[in-house]
Amino acid sequence: MDRFVPRDDAALALQSHRELANHEDPSVIASRAATWQSICLRDAPYTGLMENFDAIVIGAGAAGLFCAGQAGQRGLRILLIDHSAKVAEKIRISGGGRCNFTNTGTTHAQFLGENPNFCRSALARYTPQDFVDLLKRHGIGFHEKHKGQLFCDRSAQDIIDLLLAQCELGRVQRWQPCAVHDVACVDSLYRLQTDRGPVQARQLVVATGGLSIPKIGASDLGYRIARQFDLRVIPPRPALVPLVFEGSRWPDYPALAGVALPVRVSISAKAGKSREQAFEEDLLFTHRGLSGPAVLQISSYWQAGLPIRIALTPHRPGGESLQAALLAAKSVSRRKVANELAQYLPARLAEAWTLTDAKLQQAICDVPDKALGKLAQDLSQWELLPSGTEGYGKAEVTAGGVDTRELSSQTLESKQSGLYFIGEVVDVTGWLGGYNFQWAWASAHACAMALSRSSADA
Numbered sequence: 367m368d369r370f371v372p373r374d375d376a377a378l379a380l381q382s383h384r385e386l387a388n389h390e391d392p393s394v395i396a397s398r399a400a401t402w403q404s405i406c407l408r409d410a411p412y413t414g415l416m417e418n419f420d421a422i423v424i425g426a427g428a429a430g431l432f433c434a435g436q437a438g439q440r441g442l443r444i445l446l447i448d449h450s451a452k453v454a455e456k457i458r459i460s461g462g463g464r465c466n467f468t469n470t471g472t473t474h475a476q477f478l479g480e481n482p483n484f485c486r487s488a489l490a491r492y493t494p495q496d497f498v499d500l501l502k503r504h505g506i507g508f509h510e511k512h513k514g515q516l517f518c519d520r521s522a523q524d525i526i527d528l529l530l531a532q533c534e535l536g537r538v539q540r541w542q543p544c545a546v547h548d549v550a551c552v553d554s555l556y557r558l559q560t561d562r563g564p565v566q567a568r569q570l571v572v573a574t575g576g577l578s579i580p581k582i583g584a585s586d587l588g589y590r591i592a593r594q595f596d597l598r599v600i601p602p603r604p605a606l607v608p609l610v611f612e613g614s615r616w617p618d619y620p621a622l623a624g625v626a627l628p629v630r631v632s633i634s635a636k637a638g639k640s641r642e643q644a645f646e647e648d649l650l651f652t653h654r655g656l657s658g659p660a661v662l663q664i665s666s667y668w669q670a671g672l673p674i675r676i677a678l679t680p681h682r683p684g685g686e687s688l689q690a691a692l693l694a695a696k697s698v699s700r701r702k703v704a705n706e707l708a709q710y711l712p713a714r715l716a717e718a719w720t721l722t723d724a725k726l727q728q729a730i731c732d733v734p735d736k737a738l739g740k741l742a743q744d745l746s747q748w749e750l751l752p753s754g755t756e757g758y759g760k761a762e763v764t765a766g767g768v769d770t771r772e773l774s775s776q777t778l779e780s781k782q783s784g785l786y787f788i789g790e791v792v793d794v795t796g797w798l799g800g801y802n803f804q805w806a807w808a809s810a811h812a813c814a815m816a817l818s819r820s821s822a823d824a
Contacts, residue, residue, distance in 0.1 A: 419445045419539075420444065420821050421821075424570070424591075425574040428454065428457055428529070428803055429810040430573030435538060437813075437817045442817060443537075447558075450542065453542060454529065466517050466799065469800035470510070474486045477797075479793040485794050497804070506528060507520060541560065541562050543561070544561045546560050554568060554783070556569070568821075572788070573588075577764045578604060578762060580758055580759065581759070588768070589767070591785075592772075597768060598772055600768075604758050606665060606761060606763050608657035608661060609655050609657075612753040612754075621718065627715065629648070629676050630660075643667045654756070661674075666763075666797070675750075678745045689738065700730075701730060768780070768793060777816035778792070778809055779813075
């Protein structure tokens, strides 16, 4: 992939970004930044004239930056617009600041939406290995952390610098910050009214992301543009988000905030359907409910009114059941149930759990077998009804979005000719673990190839 990028030029571009980011002298930083903007991205001031481009990309996040750079390197004149003053903030804060930029095990099976198969084509044509190869060409170090999740060795800034270097190589113009106030299609041209004046292009790419993490500039602009052109939008909702429990749905567990343990969490994929979705990951108790990878994963499938089921002791050594272990302890131990249970659960959780039943607040040898059996069953089949989620403020992504039935899976072009949607704004949502970034790269690449072919045919 990326066969149009000369290796030496790419490495030089990335090196200039790294040096700029790490330089300690503010005057040097300002000087080099000004030079780079004027020469490489040509961040031009408003002239009052209608500028023409081959394509305009709205949204300078992962998908937008990658699409703009790829299309620019294929000879297209590209304008990249974003209303935020900072570039790619979601990349910067992701993965604890190191960016979980892909997952080596990516297939369509790790994605959900009204049509989960939609992403097959783009994912097949731009794979995790393709993006890894790009990082290697730019000398960016990375490592695998867990279950195929790849992270930068140094910083998420390395990914941002890489994407900006790709745009530099493609001589992409970037207007940022610059808000888009109006979009119209006149005589097969998309005309935008922006803070920097009017601009037009034959092709428009919407890469505005979703509604998650509003404090870094999330916007519903992409959904509004889709509806303007009579394209259906699947109602957006927070995904990869902590779940909350209120009132009688949540006993005295807020005292357990900070407790974490490995669990198996499951849910029926949809109401009225028997298919189960399950994840084995860590769970974290919070002041308002539950979080951690296991809960974030299942939250993407959760719907109001559906309970979730949690096995707090998903695996026992040698396959021994918890009930058998407790009954064996009863025959030889005089310790309290909570103390015995603390061999299998965090001590605070074991203590809190046994406080819910008077029979369990005594020595295990005095507890009826039936009560121990019920304890084991409850711990392996804990059923809870969430009252909601922590909302977009804590959601890592937004589920829902532009209906994939309105888009080509090959090109990401919509039924409105010349109008494309890529990345998170589309109704394609990945699991936790780098899958959503891989969708950003893959959908952006598919779109850039289509933009290049369309311009060549024009």
